[in-house]
Amino acid sequence: MTAAIEINAVQKRFGNVGIIHDLNLRVAQGERHAIIGPNGAGKSTTFNLISGHIKPTSGEIRLNGDVISGLRPFEINRRGLSRSFQVTNVFARMTVWENVRCAVLWATGHRYAFWKNVDNLPEVKRRTAQILDDIHLSHRRDVPAGLLTYAEQRELEIGITIAGGASVVMLDEPTAGMSHAETERAVTLIRRLTEGRTLVIVEHDMSVVFGLADRISVLVYGNIIASGTPQEIRANPKVREAYLGEEAH
Amino acid sequence: MINAATTTPDMLKARSGGAARFYAIWLIAAIGLVVLPLVFSSGGSLTSFSLIGIAIIFALSYNILLGQTGLLSFGHAVHYGLGGFLAVHMMNAVASHDWPIPLPFIPLFGGIGGLAFAILVGWVMTKRAGTVFAMISLGIGELVASSSLILRSVFGGESGITTDRTALPHMFGWSFGPQIQVTYLIAFWVMISAIAMYALTRTPLGRICNAVRDNPERVEFIGYDPHVVRYLAYGFAGFFAGIAGGLTAINFEIANSAYLGATQSGLVLFAAFIGGTAYFFGPILGAILVTYLQLGLTNITTVWQLYFGLIFIGIVMFAPGGIAGLLMMHRPLVRAGTLRMVIASYLAAAIPTLALALGVILTIETVAHTSAGDSNTIDLFGISFDPLAPVTWAAAAVLLLGGYVVARMTWRRTAEAWDRAATVARDRGYLA
Numbered sequence: 001m002t003a004a005i006e007i008n009a010v011q012k013r014f015g016n017v018g019i020i021h022d023l024n025l026r027v028a029q030g031e032r033h034a035i036i037g038p039n040g041a042g043k044s045t046t047f048n049l050i051s052g053h054i055k056p057t058s059g060e061i062r063l064n065g066d067v068i069s070g071l072r073p074f075e076i077n078r079r080g081l082s083r084s085f086q087v088t089n090v091f092a093r094m095t096v097w098e099n100v101r102c103a104v105l106w107a108t109g110h111r112y113a114f115w116k117n118v119d120n121l122p123e124v125k126r127r128t129a130q131i132l133d134d135i136h137l138s139h140r141r142d143v144p145a146g147l148l149t150y151a152e153q154r155e156l157e158i159g160i161t162i163a164g165g166a167s168v169v170m171l172d173e174p175t176a177g178m179s180h181a182e183t184e185r186a187v188t189l190i191r192r193l194t195e196g197r198t199l200v201i202v203e204h205d206m207s208v209v210f211g212l213a214d215r216i217s218v219l220v221y222g223n224i225i226a227s228g229t230p231q232e233i234r235a236n237p238k239v240r241e242a243y244l245g246e247e248a249h
Numbered sequence: 250m251i252n253a254a255t256t257t258p259d260m261l262k263a264r265s266g267g268a269a270r271f272y273a274i275w276l277i278a279a280i281g282l283v284v285l286p287l288v289f290s291s292g293g294s295l296t297s298f299s300l301i302g303i304a305i306i307f308a309l310s311y312n313i314l315l316g317q318t319g320l321l322s323f324g325h326a327v328h329y330g331l332g333g334f335l336a337v338h339m340m341n342a343v344a345s346h347d348w349p350i351p352l353p354f355i356p357l358f359g360g361i362g363g364l365a366f367a368i369l370v371g372w373v374m375t376k377r378a379g380t381v382f383a384m385i386s387l388g389i390g391e392l393v394a395s396s397s398l399i400l401r402s403v404f405g406g407e408s409g410i411t412t413d414r415t416a417l418p419h420m421f422g423w424s425f426g427p428q429i430q431v432t433y434l435i436a437f438w439v440m441i442s443a444i445a446m447y448a449l450t451r452t453p454l455g456r457i458c459n460a461v462r463d464n465p466e467r468v469e470f471i472g473y474d475p476h477v478v479r480y481l482a483y484g485f486a487g488f489f490a491g492i493a494g495g496l497t498a499i500n501f502e503i504a505n506s507a508y509l510g511a512t513q514s515g516l517v518l519f520a521a522f523i524g525g526t527a528y529f530f531g532p533i534l535g536a537i538l539v540t541y542l543q544l545g546l547t548n549i550t551t552v553w554q555l556y557f558g559l560i561f562i563g564i565v566m567f568a569p570g571g572i573a574g575l576l577m578m579h580r581p582l583v584r585a586g587t588l589r590m591v592i593a594s595y596l597a598a599a600i601p602t603l604a605l606a607l608g609v610i611l612t613i614e615t616v617a618h619t620s621a622g623d624s625n626t627i628d629l630f631g632i633s634f635d636p637l638a639p640v641t642w643a644a645a646a647v648l649l650l651g652g653y654v655v656a657r658m659t660w661r662r663t664a665e666a667w668d669r670a671a672t673v674a675r676d677r678g679y680l681a
Contacts (some may be wrong), residue, residue, distance in 0.1 A: 051470065073469035083470055091463040093527075094456075102460045105453045106472030112481055114454040121453075164471060 330509020359495020
């Protein structure tokens with residue numbers, strides 16, 4: 001079976017500074033894959049490379065078997081990959097409803113249509129309402145996204161990410177800055193909403209990582225030093241030395 | 250269907266009530282467009298209505314860029330002017346070849362002219378938003394304005410190109426010679442264009458334009474190319490600006506290089522911004538006010554641009570949401586029934602603020618009269634002032650300083666009253 005994401009020998013240099021040296025990663029279809037690593041290891045850069053936010057200096061990235069490295073973010077998104085952002089990245093002046101609806105429009109085939117009434121598209125309405133229900137924001141549908149609480153904005157961020165129905169969902173530190181209770185809620189949400197999809201997640205909270213992931217890859221200084229099941233990663237001496245250390249409970 | 254479970258009968262009633270009110274507003278606007286030229290039928294009024302109507306279409310087209318897509322253009326008059334020129338050439342061609350195209354269809358050709366130029370330059374212009382777009386729009390504006398003086402055969406040089414609107418085939422027996430017929434023609438196009446531009450905001454493209462305005466980076470990750478979105482918005486803005494230009498050509502029976510210069514581009518920015526770009530109706534208010542001021546102020550003062558500048562700075566500093574923003578601020582208070590808590594403080598603030606404004610006006614006029622060597626009296630709301638008399642200078646200083654000191658105190662009171670009213674409105678759930 002073709003991998004959902006396959007990264008082969010990807011390098012990324014900014015001028016003389018190499019951020020990603022020789023990245024190789026394989027995420028199987030339907031897998032929940034976590035990428036962990038210390039600060040500055042290149043996790044966010046990896047996300048940006050896969051989603052097309054930045055282009056690799058060399059190497060190749062495949063999505064469901066097709067080469068996507070070098071494509072623009074919207075082209076990659078249209079092929080079924082969607083990502084969230086570590087810093088909340090919503091449409092601040094638009095309402096919660098409109099935020100999610102915008103994310104539904106391309107996937108439902110309405111593209112740049114200027115001859116259709118956006119309020120009169122049953123499929124769009126149904127899916128938007130469904131997503132709002134899923135992320136528990138139905139009661140806040142008419143509030144401008146910029147006025148939501150932090151936790152609500154994080155949920156909206158996830159809602160926008162999954163709204164297009166992408167087969168591969170990438171979440172960049174979805175629980176960053178959340179309280180313990182909010183984190184638990186978010187993990188339940190993520191588990192439910194990514195059911196049947198491939199999930200790639202960057203996360204610092206180890207309880208989230210080990211509770212959610214089928215496989216974990218450890219990124220240190222632009223290299224994957226280990227990739228395996230949570231048990232394997234926990235037992236890996238290289239990982240313990242390089243990263244987990246006293247954080248592994 | 251999905252909403253059935255969460256929608257209470259009250260909410261349904263509110264929504265259908267909203268729809269009824271929505272159509273009522275458009276109906277009232279249409280009736281107003283029909284009735285006003287009949288009530289105020291003097292030549293001056295009809296001219297004003299015509300200019301205001303054109304300004305409304307132009308300002309709404311500008312807001313497709315600024316308010317809806319977040320593109321600050323300094324050269325929007327290019328599309329307006331080129332639309333005007335194409336309309337004039339079309340009118341002359343129709344007249345000389347006896348083509349069966351009546352005058353009411355001519356603005357459409359203006360629109361095509363504006364659109365064609367937008368298609369031509371838009372792709373490069375809209376590659377980036379922000380400062381890059383603003384600078385390129387400024388450059389294109391200057392380029393076209395200066396070319397129009399060089400390419401005499403197309404633009405007619407300094408004098409422009411004239412036409413005769415009555416030489417076209419008549420429609421419904423209307424020759425469009427009398428101004429009232431032209432006013433109604435403009436009113437018709439105002440209605441059509443406003444409906445079309447409003448409808449545009451309610452389409453998938455219109456909503457994605459808003460998304461591009463708010464966060465172009467994120468738009469790329471929900472499947473859209475912000476460049477294409479901006480390009481399409483630019484095309485629509487150019488089209489409707491061209492319609493406004495075509496109507497101007499019909500109204501004045503001339504197109505000249507002044508139509509596409511920086512002054513026009515600046516005026517439309519003024520109108521949209523002063524009216525308020527966050528609401529669809531904002532630029533309409535702005536267009537009415539700016540046109541009215543332009544017509545009125547030029548008659549009573551030589552330094553009318555100065556007042557324009559002051560109003561603009563005042564709006565930018567104290568009410569960045571424009572007139573529409575100021576009005577809509579009060580909607581939650583009206584709903585919560587706390588509006589009366591602020592009205593009294595408004596009235597109290599109005600008096601010293603008015604005094605301050607009079608002080609400013611008197612100062613400006615005195616200085617303008619004196620420096621121009623003009624010793625004619627200044628007529629200010631029925632009171633005559635001698636610009637060279639010390640008592641005038643003293644009155645100006647007292648109004649200016651006294652008005653400012655007292656007004657500041659009342660402004661603070663107003664802000665406090667506003668906070669109280671807003672807190673109650675928030676407690677009652679009408680304000681997020």
